[in-house]
Amino acid sequence: MANTILTGIKPTGKLTLGNYIGVLKNVKDLQKQGNTIFFIADLHALTLPIEPEQLRQNSIDIACFYLAAGFDYENGILFLQSQVDEHSILNSIMQNYMYMGELSRMTQFKDKASKIDNKNGIGLGLFTYPVLMACDILLYDCDIVPVGEDQVQHVELARNLAIRFNNRYGETFVVPKAQINKVGKRIMSLSDPSKKMSKSDPKGDIYLLDDIKTIRKKIMSAVTDLGSDITYDIDNKPGISNLLTIYASLKNISIEEACNNFKDCHRYGDFKKEVADVVCQEISKLQERYHYMLENKIYEKALSIGKEKAHQIASKTLKRVKEKVGLLDE
Numbered sequence: 001m002a003n004t005i006l007t008g009i010k011p012t013g014k015l016t017l018g019n020y021i022g023v024l025k026n027v028k029d030l031q032k033q034g035n036t037i038f039f040i041a042d043l044h045a046l047t048l049p050i051e052p053e054q055l056r057q058n059s060i061d062i063a064c065f066y067l068a069a070g071f072d073y074e075n076g077i078l079f080l081q082s083q084v085d086e087h088s089i090l091n092s093i094m095q096n097y098m099y100m101g102e103l104s105r106m107t108q109f110k111d112k113a114s115k116i117d118n119k120n121g122i123g124l125g126l127f128t129y130p131v132l133m134a135c136d137i138l139l140y141d142c143d144i145v146p147v148g149e150d151q152v153q154h155v156e157l158a159r160n161l162a163i164r165f166n167n168r169y170g171e172t173f174v175v176p177k178a179q180i181n182k183v184g185k186r187i188m189s190l191s192d193p194s195k196k197m198s199k200s201d202p203k204g205d206i207y208l209l210d211d212i213k214t215i216r217k218k219i220m221s222a223v224t225d226l227g228s229d230i231t232y233d234i235d236n237k238p239g240i241s242n243l244l245t246i247y248a249s250l251k252n253i254s255i256e257e258a259c260n261n262f263k264d265c266h267r268y269g270d271f272k273k274e275v276a277d278v279v280c281q282e283i284s285k286l287q288e289r290y291h292y293m294l295e296n297k298i299y300e301k302a303l304s305i306g307k308e309k310a311h312q313i314a315s316k317t318l319k320r321v322k323e324k325v326g327l328l329d330e
């Protein structure tokens with residue numbers, strides 16, 4: 001049987017080059033590898049304060065970017081998490097099988113909670129985030145969850161939860177596995193290459209909707225390291241290594257091949273110009289397709305078909321779970 005591949009992006013802010021390289025860029029290839037289910041994790045975006053209008057706009061943007069990246073919604077499923085009620089219902093069942101100790105060890109929780117000044121004002125949803133994320137995954141019997149490196153810990157938790165539930169009630173859930181990119185699993189900030197490029201913590205990062213001139217400028221002024229050789233060395237040359245990763249992943253080549261392309265280059269400026277060319281070319285094509293999806297409202301059709309298809313699958317899983325735990329179904 002074909003694999004089921006599922007992933008989500010939360011509409012917390014404007015999408016970055018990190019999101020593109022980590023997930024969006026692979027959408028087309030993933031679709032060749034199995035049944036694909038992609039969604040917009042809008043309920044997850046509520047775990048930190050966000051303006052309603054911003055949330056709505058970000059959600060539409062993500063749908064358009066999935067489509068612009070080449071997602072074929074007739075042969076896969078694209079939907080909004082909040083429009084498929086089964087996510088929330090399964091969440092209220094599964095939270096009883098996840099332990100507080102496990103949740104408090106999650107790096108994302110510790111990281112995001114540490115940035116909130118008022119420690120009494122940390123929402124419960126931020127803490128229980130991985131339960132809902134596990135439900136997103138388990139509802140669709142999916143085998144593979146392609147994510148950036150930062151999300152692997154959450155997928156592991158979903159895996160443990162599935163195994164725990166199956167042990168208690170018998171085979172119910174497919175046990176999922178995270179899949180990370182060989183190149184580009186963690187794109188770093190251009191202004192501080194010790195930090196992840198992240199849409200909710202802007203650090204001079206490249207946004208997919210930045211104008212092309214701005215993107216070029218940001219790359220040309222990216223923080224680099226001492227020396228002038230173009231070599232991959234995360235510890236001593238984090239800035240250059242990050243630019244090499246961006247270059248290699250957009251050109252679909254290995255880091256070794258990328259280094260080889262620049263073995264005779266001894267000027268950071270020349271190297272950055274080539275990286276900028278590659279990024280600008282790719283992003284300008286993407287932007288063109290994004291505008292097409294937005295202006296022609298293609299996303300509305302994709303989401304409305306996707307919602308129905310997602311509901312069909314999710315309702316079957318939920319029924320199975322309700323039966324197992326002893327909840328009466330009609």
Ligand code: ATP
Nearest residue numbers: 009010012018022147148185186187197198199200
């Ligand atoms: P936030 O800043 O709100 O935590 P984010 O930018 O990390 O968001 P998500 O919605 O959490 O974005 O991520 C969507 C997908 O993009 C995830 O699979 C995530 O791992 C991946 N991703 C995000 N940032 C990067 C990055 N810098 N490098 C590689 N992959 C990334």
Ligand code: LTN
Nearest residue numbers: 006007008009010041133136137
């Ligand atoms: N937590 C993820 C978004 C997300 C997700 C999921 C990814 C929510 N539910 C299920 C994969 C599978 C993130 O922050 N990128």
